[in-house]
Amino acid sequence: MNRSLTTTDYVVFIIYFLIVSGYGYYVYRKRKKDEHDAKAFFLAEGTLTWWAIGASLIASNISAEQFIGMSGEGFFLGIAVAAYEWIAAIALIIVAVWFIPVYLKNKIYTMPQFLKTRYNESVALIMAVFWLFLYVFVNLTSILYLGAVAINGLMGGGYLHLIMVGLAVFALVISLGGMKVVAYTDVIQVAVLIFGGLVTTYIALSVVAEKFGVGNSALAGFNVLLERAPEHFRMIIPKPDASSSQHEISKYLTFPGLASYLAGIWIINLNYWGCNQYITQRALGADLHTARTGILFAGFLKLLMPLIVMLPGIAAYVLYQGGHLPQLIGGKDGAYSAVLTFLPTGLKGLSVAALTAAIVASLAGKVNSISTIFTLDVYSKYLSKGSGEKNLVVTGRLTVVAGMILAVLFTWDDLLGIGGEGGFTFIQKYTGFISPGVFAMFILGMFWKRTTGNAAIAGVLAGFLFSVFFNELAPSMLGKETFLYTAYPNGAGGFEIPFHICMGLSFLFTMIIMVGMSLAGPKVNPKAFELDPEMFRVKKSTSVLILVTILIIAALYVRFW
Numbered sequence: 001m002n003r004s005l006t007t008t009d010y011v012v013f014i015i016y017f018l019i020v021s022g023y024g025y026y027v028y029r030k031r032k033k034d035e036h037d038a039k040a041f042f043l044a045e046g047t048l049t050w051w052a053i054g055a056s057l058i059a060s061n062i063s064a065e066q067f068i069g070m071s072g073e074g075f076f077l078g079i080a081v082a083a084y085e086w087i088a089a090i091a092l093i094i095v096a097v098w099f100i101p102v103y104l105k106n107k108i109y110t111m112p113q114f115l116k117t118r119y120n121e122s123v124a125l126i127m128a129v130f131w132l133f134l135y136v137f138v139n140l141t142s143i144l145y146l147g148a149v150a151i152n153g154l155m156g157g158g159y160l161h162l163i164m165v166g167l168a169v170f171a172l173v174i175s176l177g178g179m180k181v182v183a184y185t186d187v188i189q190v191a192v193l194i195f196g197g198l199v200t201t202y203i204a205l206s207v208v209a210e211k212f213g214v215g216n217s218a219l220a221g222f223n224v225l226l227e228r229a230p231e232h233f234r235m236i237i238p239k240p241d242a243s244s245s246q247h248e249i250s251k252y253l254t255f256p257g258l259a260s261y262l263a264g265i266w267i268i269n270l271n272y273w274g275c276n277q278y279i280t281q282r283a284l285g286a287d288l289h290t291a292r293t294g295i296l297f298a299g300f301l302k303l304l305m306p307l308i309v310m311l312p313g314i315a316a317y318v319l320y321q322g323g324h325l326p327q328l329i330g331g332k333d334g335a336y337s338a339v340l341t342f343l344p345t346g347l348k349g350l351s352v353a354a355l356t357a358a359i360v361a362s363l364a365g366k367v368n369s370i371s372t373i374f375t376l377d378v379y380s381k382y383l384s385k386g387s388g389e390k391n392l393v394v395t396g397r398l399t400v401v402a403g404m405i406l407a408v409l410f411t412w413d414d415l416l417g418i419g420g421e422g423g424f425t426f427i428q429k430y431t432g433f434i435s436p437g438v439f440a441m442f443i444l445g446m447f448w449k450r451t452t453g454n455a456a457i458a459g460v461l462a463g464f465l466f467s468v469f470f471n472e473l474a475p476s477m478l479g480k481e482t483f484l485y486t487a488y489p490n491g492a493g494g495f496e497i498p499f500h501i502c503m504g505l506s507f508l509f510t511m512i513i514m515v516g517m518s519l520a521g522p523k524v525n526p527k528a529f530e531l532d533p534e535m536f537r538v539k540k541s542t543s544v545l546i547l548v549t550i551l552i553i554a555a556l557y558v559r560f561w
Contacts, residue, residue, distance in 0.1 A: 005155055009349030016192060016353035020360075021173060024185045028177040048286055052183050053294025056282045056365070058301045059186035062193060063362030066309040067355055068146045071339075072332035073254070074306075074313025075320075078232025079560055080255050082306035083265055086553050091269035092299030093546050096292045099274040101535035102446050104288050111277045112377035118445040118527055119453040121381075126460060127441075128377045130434055131277060135370045138431060139278070140363065140407035144168065145414060146333070147359035151352060153337035164411060167356070168404045171363035175371075175400050178393075182364045183282060189357035190301075196354025197308030199347055200340060204315040207342045211324040221315070228318045235560045240488060249488045256498035264500025267507050268432065271439040278369040289539070296545050303552055312339045363404070371399040432499055433471070436507035437463015444514055449528035455517035462513050466506035470497055 005013075048056075073081040108114045111131065116124035148164040155163075174185050205221030212228075214220045226233060237257045240249045256264075273279055283291035316335035319325040328338040340351050375396045380387050387395070437460040444451040444459075475487035475495040484505060487495040497505075518525075538546070 005348060005352065006345045008346045009352065012346055012349030013353050013356070016350075016357070017170070020185050020188050020357070023188055024174050024177055024181045027181045027184045048180070048183050048282065048290070048294070050286075050290045050293035050297060052187055053282050053286060053291065054297030054301065055190040056183040056186035056361075057279060057295065057298035058305075059190040059193065059358070059361035060278065060282070060365035061298075061362070062190075062305060062309065063143045063147070063358045066305065067197070067358055068150045068333055068336050069142075070309045071313035071316070071336035072334075074232075074310035075317045075332045075335040076313075077237070077251055077255055078229065078234065078314055078317075079306070079310065080235055080237050080251075082310050082556075083235065083255070083260065084269070085302050085305040085310075086556060087261075087265050088269045088273065089299040089302040089549055089553060091266070091273045092295050092302065093549065094270060095274040095280075096295040096299070096542075097538060097546075098536060099446070100280075100283055100291050100295065101288060102529060102531070103280065103284060104291065105532075105535055106529055109284050110373055110376050111275060111280065112373060115441070115445075115456070116377075118529065119441075119451075119456045120527075123441070123453055123456045123460070124377060125382075126457065127438070128373055130438075130460070131373055132370060132378075134431065134434065135278065135366055135373075136403055136406050137410065139366050140370070140403060141410045143359060143362050143366065144407050145411040147355065148411070149333070150337050150355060153334060161412065164408055167359055167363065168408050170356070171360045171367065172400065172404055174360065175364040175368050176397050178368075182361075182368055186361050186365070189361040192350075192357040193354045193361075194301075194304065194308065196350045196357070200343065200351045200354070201307055201311050201315075203343055203347065204312045204339045207324075207339075208315050208318055211319060211322065225311075225314050225318050228321070229314060232314050232317060233560055235557060246489065246491045250491060253488055253490060253496055253498050256500050259498065259504075260500040263504025263507055264432075264498075264502075267435050267439050267503050268500075271435040271442075272431075275438055275442040277373055278366055281369055281372060282365075288535075289542075292538070292542060293545075296542065296549070300545065300549055303549065303556075312336055315339060363407075367400050367403045367407075370403045371396040374399045432503050433467040434460070434464055436467060436503050437461070437510050440507055440510045440514055444511070444518070446529065447531070448518070449524045450518045450521065451514065451528070452518045452521040452525055453527070455514040455521075458517055459510050459514040463506055463510040466509050467502060470502035470505050471499060 070081055070084070102108075103114065106114075106117060108117065112124040112128040115127055144164055144167060147167055148160055151163050151167075152158070152160040175182055202218045205218035205225075206216050208221035208224050209218070210216045210221075212224045214224060237251050237255055238248075239257055239259075240252050244252075283295055286294065313332070313335045316325060316328065316339050319339075320328050320335075325338055327341050328334050340348060343351055375392055379395050379399075380392060384391070384395075440463060441456045441459045445456065470485070474485070474497060480487040480495050485497045485501055487497050490496040
């Protein structure tokens with residue numbers, strides 16, 4: 001249970017670093033002729049295969065907030081948190097079949113460009129600024145902070161700031177090469193994080209079996225989890241009643257049972273996977289079949305993620321409750337790092353490499369999206385109109401550096417309080433403040449021709465204001481119990497509405513406002529998209545992949561309901 005790394009661990013990690021860096025340099029040299037091509041730099045247009053798109057989606061998505069934050073929620077909530085991953089697989093099917101055809105048919109390369117094409121420049125500019133702030137001050141900072149905390153804990157402490165800088169520099173090395181370098185190095189990153197993650201899960205379960213005297217097999221360890229923590233293997237968290245403890249109430253506040261499935265978790269996933277530059281950027285430079293297959297491949301891989309990022313958290317919970325995890329530090333967000341201490345020499349280095357792969361891939365992908373939005377949707381349109389290709393690429397690279405420096409500055413002493421919130425909840429909650437308005441604006445813009453630009457502006461602002469109202473003000477202003485919601489004690493002297501329910505209510509009222517305003521306009525907005533039913537037809541091979549994914553998810557829910 002030694003927290004420090006040995007020479008062998010460092011050798012394993014250095015080999016990983018050299019492979020990723022070397023392959024990234026190889027990809028960069030191959031595309032050097034396109035060095036000053038803006039579309040090649042930002043989108044890798046026409047050069048990504050379906051497996052590169054799918055792997056890049058997963059590598060960019062699975063980061064410190066999953067390894068650390070979601071493992072922490074596994075420690076606290078149990079398997080219910082796997083819904084984020086399994087519902088994401090269904091959301092990716094929806095995005096592949098219905099969203100991506102709309103983007104590709106209308107030659108959309110950035111999300112603000114979508115808003116300008118469908119609505120107007122005001123909507124596009126407002127959202128470009130929104131996304132830039134969100135990506136820098138919520139996503140980049142949380143990924144960097146949680147990742148540095150985890151690796152620092154594994155190394156025995158005392159290296160937090162050095163690790164932050166190291167992760168930032170590693171991500172910069174990759175992201176300065178452009179989207180093609182990011183995407184193809186993500187193939188290696190996702191292989192490392194899946195293999196390393198599965199090894200960690202296997203050993204965690206084996207340790208559980210050993211500590212509880214039932215042998216040393218992973219299957220025996222899993223059976224111990226089922227026996228010792230049956231409440232951690234329920235997908236639906238029961239609604240609290242008068243006899244519920246604060247611990248049970250806090251679980252419901254984090255993931256409010258069936259109510260989550262009525263709106264909140266769908267808004268989170270469809271907005272993240274379908275209306276998010278950070279994600280869609282990987283598919284926007286490909287043809288429709290390649291983009292669809294890549295997205296569906298990512299959806300299939302999502303089914304594996306709870307094994308890697310959630311199950312170690314449940315193992316940590318059972319070990320901790322049994323008195324076998326005294327090295328747990330930092331509450332639930334320390335669960336994954338504590339489990340890693342059981343790994344033998346060499347494998348610990350592999351797991352650090354897997355964790356680093358997840359962090360660096362997400363940092364690189366996120367900062368590339370920041371660069372793309374700022375350069376193509378702000379700089380080239382408002383600050384330097386008519387800029388040449390070379391100037392755009394140089395600006396993009398400078399933005400990459402600036403975004404990463406800001407992230408380091410704000411995580412240096414955890415100025416945003418990420419550690420106090422709990423990593424995974426921090427990201428979900430604060431992203432959720434704008435998700436209802438953004439998703440309403442996109443879904444109506446794609447599929448209802450009557451939606452107007454004024455309604456879109458009102459929608460995104462209303463969505464944000466409603467989110468603030470329901471999350472922060474409603475219990476004190478309207479009361480703890482209304483026909484819309486029930487607020488519960490949060491353990492800190494106040495009352496809260498579960499944030500999934502807040503998102504659902506915010507989305508509902510935002511949609512009402514947008515529909516009402518649009519009904520006052522023309523029956524068909526002049527900027528509405530033309531939708532051809534042929535756009536949404538899928539090949540038989542695609543249908544088979546969709547069916548297999550849905551059947552696996554259905555089986556999982558039947559087993560763990």
